[in-house]
Amino acid sequence: MAEVLITLVKIIVIVFVFVLGVAGSMTLLGDRKQSARIQNRVGPNQAKFFGFSLLGFPHFIADGIKLVLKENIVPAQANKFLHTIAPALVFIPALIGWSVIPFMDHYCTGTVMTLPEHGYTEVCVDGEWKNYFSIMHMNSGVLFAFAIAAISVYGAAIAGWASNSKFSLLGGLRSSAQMISYEVAMGLSLAGALLIYGTLNINEMVRMQGNLLGDWLPMWGIVIQPLAFFLFLLAGLAETKRAPFDLPEGESEIVAGYLTEYTSMKFAMMQLAEYAATVFIAALVAVVFLGGWQMPWVYADGIRIFGNHWTPFGEEVWYYISIVLRIGAITFKILFLVWLQFMMRWTLPRFRYDQVMTLGWKILLPLSIANLFITAVIVTILA
């Protein structure tokens, strides 16, 4: 019973508070305020709560209310069922993936000890690990995340087809082609990292990134797989279908792509799913390449650098401080990556579709294969 309750709390906190909070406010801050600042504007500030514009937050509420109140239009010739279910198919996978993202290491009921001689592994003495900080502890977490994320391809394709509009169909085709192409590069660039970590369990992967090279350099994914990091980030950007890869919605040629025939909350769901996907990609990059909840030199039993060990405030207190610090670390990393993706969006012009395909198949794919090959050779030799 307690298990179920804990899981429910986790779901609510992670999915509704964190993901939807971040994704939702991204629509506001990222798309409006951030772009405004980049372009020397102020952005939305006219809707107010009691005379305060609150960074434009009331606009977000107003938009939500407006979208809820809008008429829900289903084109006469559309396939009603599929047209209605498509937004859910896009939206739900973007949320399910979060079940395997760890926001912190498992909670140890005993004492945690870090073993520098064993690659700074943390072990739980006199107790057991309790999974409080990710919804689901899964041994094949990465595979699960990918499998779920892949479902959203169907959502876009079905939305495009079911709308019975040429623009929507083209948009749906474009988005499925683009997502499938980049999924290959994404998976292969990840494979290098997987070879090194030797596990599909995301929490394990993050734990392994606590290792310090030469006792000072955190062995994050970006350090041991720098090329894969770039490839993964790029492919992830393309996966989210946001600028500069927003060809499925290329306004100049296909109106709004597979979104063309959507209104009201269905439209909002599609949009929100894109933002949620942005945050999800950020989370994946963070856990695989940026050390997840790891904070350099901060361990559950104190601060360690150059072989020194120092535990401020005593072990008990420090453990809780480290938990807060680590949750703060992963949150910061995710937010930073989201910020970076939006920065890209407001910096780069949109690609041409053939350029998107060229980049995916002729550049990212060979590079990730080469990366995988070289990694494999090195891993074999070292083993």
Added chain:
Amino acid sequence: MPKVNINGTEIEVEKGTTILKAAAQAGFEVPHFCYHPALSIPANCRMCLVEVEGARSLEPACYSEVTDGMVVETKSERVIKAQKSVLEFILLNHPVDCPICDQAGECKLQDYYMAYDAQESRLRAEKNQKVKVFPIGPEVLYDGERCILCTRCIRFCEEITGTNELTIVQRGDSAEIRTFPGKELDNPYSVCTADICPVGALTSRDFRFKCRVWLLQSTDSVCTGCSNGCNIHLEHFRNEIQRYRPRYNPQVNDYWMCDAGRLSYKEVHTDRLLRPMSNGAALNWHGVTETASAKLARALDDDAGSFGFVVSPQASCEDLFLAKRFIEEVLGTDQLYLGGKPDGFEDDFLIKADKNPNRQGVKAVFGGLNDFGDVDKLIDDIESGAIKTLYMMETHLPADAETRQRFVDALDKLDLFVLQAQHCAELANQAHLALPACSHAETEGTFVNFDGLAQPFEQAFAPHGDSLPHWQIFMRLARAMGQPLTYTFVHQIRDEMFQASDADENGEPAEAQAE
């Protein structure tokens, strides 16, 4: 034949040609105000001065005839200086109220000023003031300040109409055009003076302030006022005819047309039947075609012998040709009557008594007028019951008011009355079926004038309301009644028609000379 050299161009011209005409043949424009090709040459405006080699002074090109070996300069410095001086003189007391002047846009003074003068006025004193808005005639207004005293208007009244109403009074810069005491500029052609007046001194009262001339679009057409068939520029703006202006055709009307004809455009925009109607209820063409064909077919089934058809000499030859085919092939009746307007005023110049533009066309298409019954016979036939179904083109009948009333009363006796017309008149309400036809401005076609001259006219704008050309209405009905007549363009009908008729296909007007 004398050879002249104009601005370096050698040209051989007829003996007795004026320099102005010779220059025009050589392709040089000589500006002129008082000269008009149809009028005598007073050479009073001096705008046309040109330099003739060997001559002491500049010569008026409009008046001087060429001699063999003459060398003429129309653009030398002396000429340019003279042109500037003449224009400066003319403009000395000119009010330059172009913004309120109806002539602006087609004013010779404006054009020449821009082309030959274009300098500021040096006059520093007050300008001379003369009459403005002077009602010189019932159709024409006079503005003394704009008049350049070229006397074109005076000569027109002397030489063309012979009515001699106008003269110049006073002298010098007080001179003005006036009518002789007790007279008005009131002759059947008075608005022609406004046409030939090179400036805005004489303007038409009807056209006054109605539309700026640069907004007008012009279509070559033929006046429908009488059977003379004067050639006109039909000038329209936003689907509305604003005025008629005579179009030069030496075979028909020269440069002129009558005032009544000029105003006949108003018919196009008054009392129009714009929607197909069945017993007073407006329908669309689809519905009315079905109803009409069903009713006509029933009438034919019941009693084909009691079917009458009124042909109108107001319709074009193409319309008549299809009417004929419709009558012969679809209706199969031979009880034909001739409509059209009653005869009216006539003179020995342009105006003809026959007020229908196309009586000769009816003759040509139907091979004579002997088969047609007149109005009395029509009324008698209706009253006696010999006619139970009447199909009428246009609303006009050559009858006085009393006879017309008899006709209208007799209509009650009909089983079916189909009216196919431009106007409602009092007949549209009586008609069981009223089919809107369009005017000559809204379609193209041919009129044959009293002289047997077939003259084409062009379409100016799209048909008003739901109206259609007569020929298209006949085609619709024929198709609905299962005997399609298929044409797509008017010229297909025209070609077929000319093969079948003996009318003189010579409607192309000669090139207008410089006015």
Added chain:
Amino acid sequence: MGEVKTKPVERAEQGLWEKSYIPEILRGLSVTAGHFFRNISPRKSQRRIFTKNYPEEPTVYPERYRGLHRLMLRDDGQVRCVACMCCSTICPADCIHIEAGEHDDPSIEKYPAVFVIDELRCIVCGLCVEACPCDAIRMDSGRHIPPYTERNEAFFDRDLLMELGGLSQAKQGGDRTPAAAE
């Protein structure tokens, strides 16, 4: 059919550095990031935001701002316009409707009996002002075209346009002696 004229334009050469995109993307990112951080700087003077918060901070229109039309007046307060239609002819939006009328005074002769500008259709190009030979229409009222909720509120007729009007510096023709008018 004339020859199609072509002008070959050299493409800017791309070095390896540019072709590899990444450094250029980073350069672009540094520009946008520069703007971003400058404009969220707590010191407002550092920011380069040039947005005007319009209704709160009213804008002063420049002297030659083309605003709401106005019709100028004669010395005696009548409308200066003589209904010459120059403005409605030149108007690219075809939004000026004038019907000329006969004025009682023969020295004025023509005046606009109806003069309506559809300010919604107007594209504020100012050509009507340029075209007017009488300095009768101007756009220097200093007011912008107000927002409307109904289309016909945007039809500004003669009298409304004259309310904003003023006297022109231009001279209004010569005085007419009564004798000349007969």
